[in-house]
Amino acid sequence: MRYRITHTTAYNYQQTVGLSYNEVRMLPRPSPNQQVIDSKLQISPAPCDYRVRTDFFGNQVAWFSIREPHLTLQVTAVSEVRVIRQPGQTDLGHGIGWEAAREILRSETGESTLDARQYTLDSPLVNADPDLAAYAQASFAAGRPLPEAIHDLMQRIHRDFTFDPEFTNLSTPLATVLEHRRGVCQDFAHLAIGCIRSQGLAARYVSGYIETLPPPGQAKLVGADASHAWFSVYLPDLGWMDFDPTNNQTPGDRHIVVAWGRDYSDVTPLKGVIFGGQDHELSVSVEVENLGL
């Protein structure tokens, strides 16, 4: 499926900003399931310095600075992407058991396993503490195939937790989400990642988008019209597999990946340091157009 995504972030400042340095992770990365046909950033006011590089996790990062005094900063990413339906997701009961997967992660040093191993460790926003391990335990019965265990975990999160944008913000700790059983897609992804890592397995955070208007006859997904987030699990025999706990599904061809990392802090869409400005208001809009096959 082909999509055109228009992702706009605008900061309206109370006072003039004279100087600003920014980092943007809004340009979608290519992956085995995703081809990036075109992708560009429109920045207003025009930056005096602009560079794109690939970061530690393989994401596209745009770095820019603005010296022109301004009251509004607007960054728009326009991208055209082709998403290929992820294979092998229908049959969750197959694959190796989760303990065997853990053992492979610990001992094997092949390139992809070694790369996955970093995602078994704690990260800035996700600490796999005993409370998360306790919550995870019900899904990890002895010998259970790994995809099935993760699928069960995803379903339980979807069932046990309420989607509530009013309850959490970017700095809400995971413990609070777990205690009150409320949050947004970002919290659910972090929660699942922490649960999976508590079992010695590898999970990473994926930021991206989902289609705004569903095809006829299908329901609109939660998290449309904004940045979305889910998680991905490393299956030693199959590679990485995505799960969306907010929508209780394994992404097919309606999820568009922008970036991935250990948690949200690795893939923040727009970061900046500004001089001046005082208070600011932030507005974000995302439009995902389905361009057909």
Next chain:
Amino acid sequence: MTTFSLPESFASAYRQEPDGYDEMLDETGRIRAHWQHLMQALIQLGPEEVSQRHREALRLLRENGVTYNVYGDPDGANRPWRLDPVPLLVSSDEWFDIEAGLLQRAELLNLILADLYGPRQLIKKNLLPLELVYNHGGFLRVCDQVRLAGQHQLILYAADLARGPDRKMWVLGDRTQAPSGAGYALENRLAMSRVLPSLFRDNQVHRLARFFQSLRAGLNAVAPKRSELPRVVVLTPGPLNETFFEHAYLAAYLGYALVQGDDLTVRDGCVWLKSLTGLQRVDVILRRVDDNYCDPLELREDSRLGVPGLLDVVRRGNVAIANPLGSGVLENPGLMAFLPGIAEYFLGQPLKLNSIATWWCGQSRELSYVLANLPRLVIKPIYRKPGEHAVFGHKLSRAELAAWRQRIQARPAFYVGQEYESFSTAPSLADGCYQPRQSLLRCFMVARADGYTLMPGGLTRSAHSYGEMLITNQMGSISKDTWVIASEPQLSSVAQAGDNGLSGHANALPSRAADNIFWVGRNAERAEGGIRLIRATIKKLFINPERDNPDYQESMHTLLRCVTGTTGSYPGFFGEDAEELLKAPEAELLVLATDADRIGSLPDTINRMAQSAYAVRDLWSSDTWRVVDEIEEQIAAAQRLRKSGLWSMQEQMDQLVTTLSAFSGLAMESMTRGDGWLFLDIGRRLERGLQLVSLLRTAFAEPQSEAAETRLIESLLDSSDNLICYRQHYRANLELTPFLELLLLDPNNPRSLAYQIARLQEHVGKLPREAGNRRINAEERLLLEASCILHIANIEELQSVAENGKREALDSQLGKIYGLLANLSETLTATYFRHGDAPQSLS
């Protein structure tokens, strides 16, 4: 040579455990060969003389402002540096082995650093566990694939060494981010060679200066290829940092500008220094800021110490940082367990210098060992946060041990256990006799294009009490000089280059430094003016007070109001309760003389002056700094006299006036006439002008009886040191006309307003300004106007009393001049000192 043995009295005092190793004494109680000469000389000098020399060394260090800030201790700021008069001696033979081992270790750590931010072969080949590196807070993923130009990534390296019971030297820790201590080692050396010159010479001690030459060469070698003479700056977190003294000292010694994060800015892919003469491109940053704090955009966003955008300039290769961002990844005790294997892999050699035995708990066998042997191990986190220290298992209670076992089991990859070793002892002078103390040696290396250079010596620190193995500056250790000497003393034959400073190219003055210097000038002048006036007031208050004489009272009240105005301690004698205060002014004057919490008090003004001076410590000569130290001592002495009352403080005030004058004089004589000197003198002249104008308005805008004014004139002449000058000039009675002429118009009186304005005009004309701009600038315009008002002023008219009973002309003309001078201060601030807004992070 003849063997010298210890006198009985000495030997009995120098007690040590039978199985411990002592650096000076061998197992049979004899002095080791390389200590013979030193100990003989020390004993011949006698304890009294050595103590005397010791005090002399401490005085030198204190006067040079050598300090170490201790966090969380109310008296911890600028704690004087402590130096033991007995150096640690290392024989040349042993040093040869230490050097070979350390240079190998430096090369090895350099290769590891390059690998961890490059191909990561060590992890792929299973020579380093991924968990040990990726769990470490110093592994900065944003620094991946970033390389310095040149052969070396690790430019500066320091290692802490100690001798274990097996008599071998062991490496206890590696410092690879922003190693501190080299400057202190140099200061120790300078102090020792001054108080024990013959000892130092006869022992043929290796000199340190060459190390600092290597440092300069090493920094030049990593500069982006652009110019012959790269601009190097020293980046400091600021005066509150524990080793700020050293940052300022190294900057001054090496001839580099000392800067804080907001002195630098990123523009067009380069780093620039915000200086008085505009933006100056920076090639190399010698950083003393931890890497996580260096760029709030890509690293810790709450950092106010860094430079937004810095990391991307590094990535583009347009600036080099030593040590590079991310080099903290090597400060990981867990690495020690893997170094032997890595040495074989990279160098094909065994490690020449062992690390202390270390078990990383991220491996199951090692974890079991550590848990089982916890009471006799040292526990360390792999990543040390500020304020965290090693934990000694043998000092823990049963419950604490259990808690630690739980903590380690919960996150085993985050901890190591290390062998608890008893280090060797060396003699220290404590309580008047020589006693054995455990000691640690920090060695310093720097990478030049052709390899690493080791400082021949180092910073030795000894425990504050016998048997203590936790030796850190924060915990109150005592430093020692370290002498690498030949086993047989040799006569000094070759003339060596002295340890004096190396010449550097003139640096542009950072705007912040100019700001600080300006305020040193203003506050020094304010303090001096305040003290003079308070001193004159005390005299009048205590010597022949004529409390019933209305003329006396009137002049006294005016004088007191002048005190409030000059010190800037409003409301004071102008406030709502002024009437009460004027009746019994002693309490308020005492507060002004002693209460540091009162804004405008003498201690407050002097503290501000000293703080500004300290922030630009690198710009003062050592004599000037000694005077700053004396000023602080004297105001503290005055504060201690609080209970004895004002009268008893006069001597301290006399001294302070002298010392403050000495400060001005020294600064005048020892600073080159560059921008720094200009701003110091502008600050002084501006403050003196403002004080004078405010004084004259307060004193004479409202006419008083002639007798009262005569008394006032006498006090003001006295306080401004003009009484004798007045009498020489006018030989007349004290009258307002000649008084105003002397203080306002006399161009040759260095305390007149005309004189201040003339100097300011000269100085402002020399300040850097935009090229090509020939028009008169704002500062010049303000001064020209003030000068005109002053010169067309008519003394008769100024004294005339208007219908409303006031000296309207005097009040309004002086009021205008005051406004112009105050405006000048603001304009200078806006033009030269503006640092812009503080940055904030968006999220």
